[in-house]
Amino acid sequence: MQRTSTTPTGETTTSTRATNHPNLPAPPRPRQLPGPLATLSARDRELFVRFGYGRTESVGHSHIHHAFEYWATVTPDAVAVEHGDETITYRELDRRADQLAARLAASGVRAGDRVALFARRSIPMMVGLIATLKSGAAYVPQHVDSVPAAQLQHVIETAETRVVLTLAATAKRIPVPDGHVVIALDELVAEPAERTVRRFIPTTPLQTDDPCYVLFTSGSTGRPNGVVVTHRNICNILLTAPGDLGIRPGWRVGQILNIAFDMAAWEILGALSHGATLVIRGPDIAETMSRVDVIIATPTVLSRIDPRRCHQVKVVAVAGEPCPRALADTWSAVCSFYNSCGPTETTIVNTMSRHHPAAERLTIGRPTPNNTVYVLDADLRPCPIGTVGEMWAGGDCVSTGYLGNPQLTAERYALDPFLGGGNRMFRTRDLARWTPDGELEHFGRTDDQVKVRGFRVELDSVSAILEAVPGCTRAATIKLNDRTLVSFVAPTQVDPGLARMAVSEALPYYCVPETVHTLSELPMTSRGKIDKTALRRLATAREREATR
Template structure:
């Protein structure tokens, strides 16, 4: 059975249906943006750290970048890699790249150099733009600082119109062989996404969006271009606010953010601070994506901010199908039911659930989710075999579809239930991760004979506690420790792919068929617990009050105490848990604790020293 996009019951347009969200002749992302710059030049386009750019100013800056890129040799059809911090200038550069006829290839600024090299070597960009000193990057090919693109020469000749099927961006996702794969998405897909969602979500010039996610995560495509092509105002969320719920809430309130896009895990950490200001919260739409949503956790929000005051929209999507595929309004009934429904397909998209032979299954039977329609990517960059395998015709209709590897089930009313993954790909805090990618990095060292990686969810519904656990077997005669193994990975993998624990084993457990037996893997090895250090006569030193608060809060957040010199992140911590630890310490009486304190002082002893008031 194929389900397409009848408007779900109760789903009415969120705003007045005046002018279309995009001009009918808009064929490119930058073209749709320039239309807004021409019709509302003085409207605010982007806000970041005190800087406010109008649509005219952003368009002028983008045009300057396009000219600089052309004078630097960038031609239509090229790719330009970008490794910069989140800023208004980054948005101008992305627009400039597209206006020059090229596709942007985003690389998060925190990505290790080895991983960045893999992406650049694979996509062969005309150049890489980085806001770090280019000489320090040690990346292949031409590398320029954005200031080198400020044109001193006259404007370059106008380019012919770019076709709507030209690539707009390549976003790299984790690959099971250890080699990341680039998904090529054309301009028309992004515009189709905006046209499909604008009436239902009321997208337009009166909306204020937050840009929270990494530019290398396709949720950012929705946040940036969904806003700027419909005339909205985009609020760039800085690194400090991204990791502190109180600071992010303050930014939302100050800027009047109305459209908030979040992974469920991130929203769980933000919801409490927003609800504390429920009477003044400006948010009118929360869009969830990136990972499975447990709707039961939204009941407190729905009690204080029920529809139509604020609408919660659960959207299932895949990078290969242009960010979003389906949408589901979440009300009190859905939250009480805890349904895994992700709703109906967007207008222009369609969904099937298929068996192992890729033949459609009837409602109620589970199988692989296959997606067709307006969002299908061009394919994988320079990977024709993989493209042919995953983007293939339906054996019944012959229409092109993307076979996702996700497990799902159609309901009789055409809604889709998302039930997880069919393979080793997992989602952790919004990031798609191939466990085989991490395993490949482990096995890349000649001292490791075998390795396995599993996703551990100790408390269902609490994504902050989810973690990756690695198990390794050393080559005979080689001495290895968990610390040295993990240290090597930090040079190869981004933070979100680093295992929280590394356990050394004499051998991996196997099933009778010779496959890894994940059920027989032992409990992960963690750092031995120890109480806070006391003085020689067993009395508390002057810092013991703070030490006790740190120790108790640490134990509550991580579920186990630790010695004074144990690193928070080596003990299973992550940025979300660091935010939770800071919040717990503030509640316990250390009112000025911020997440940066945990990041800069990640052991109990160091954190105690940092938080202990100094006396003069």
């Protein structure tokens, strides 16, 4: 009788079970079949698992709004959300959300459906978000003031929504199809609340792999792609350490990011699932940051804030783009600072590192609990430890895929040969290598690699050198043409000659930017990242001006 088994390192063995018959020949020795780690040395196979597999941990709730409901029961009078002079308690937010969830159900919303949440940062928006989750549906957020009507229409069509939650002042901007229900959240919240509201329970039982939200990311075709993130995905990062950021009742968490950006879910759901107060920012981001315990931001947003003003801050987490070492050193001197990495498709972040100013290097850390990270070559073979390769993510962080786009899903997601069991892994397009102590060192993105004069250049590597120049807070490098790189640094006090010299001393000649432009601040996208499209326009305009 044959028996096949899989070793912890992913190798498959086939053995023959002996019988007691005395005349049968001895069974053959177990035969080892090629496994996914066959190309690695024995030592690297061990490290592949030790470094690449996050801790296995249980998660307290199967659905993220159940964590919110727990705090609404335990601390009902605590302030859940604060926006300017307005506040709402956990009890009131829970009651309002139950009322709206019942209305959504009456409008035909069922478990697994998608509800458009096209609004501005506000308390009514939070009511709409929690109500959508209570109804069993996934919320599809868009900051209605920052996207054109054509994109809103694309989101509605792709997500196949039937209800749009918005605000009275913005309802007319939305190209609502016939048959859609539009609910003005601020008008609903302004109505007197019912004294007794029964907790809403969907008629269809909820599943852990039900969608929680759908976020639309920029696509290569120019049309945004909808990424489906499940409750299993989001609970895994927000309800385990370090993704929970130590948030607890009494703490205040800033809500400063665009609601269509996945890190905004970290702010919103991270606060409300731990009994904290979510502080929605006004026009002055710095003023809000000065009054909170937890800041979640991109490095570009954080670089514009003076940590000396943030006397209350306890924890800062950054992700979304490479973090300058100087920025990490500055903030880690005054609070717990986490440098993190992970695209929307791997649920906010899937690696985190608590940075210390005395650390030898700035890394993106290790896989978060119940997640894995593999550094693979172009043929999806594991790279030897210490060799740069492309990161693939596995485990509970891996999202469902792209809504209505099976071809793109097939391109970016694949069966996970290391975990097996039908699990999938996701191609992050981030380049990294394992350090000797099991941390991931980030080397930019595969789509950040360009050819200049026939040589391969990693643009983020050039920018990292520039950000180490005295006085430089942020830097970005773009390819202007096949022979020319151009860099931008902030603030204007940075010496362009010194900056260019720093690159020439650290990198080959073909990596040196032709010109280093200084700006007071680098332009920023609506999601808080460096706007390289705007920089390209600026570089082209300046080159045209210089030619004239």
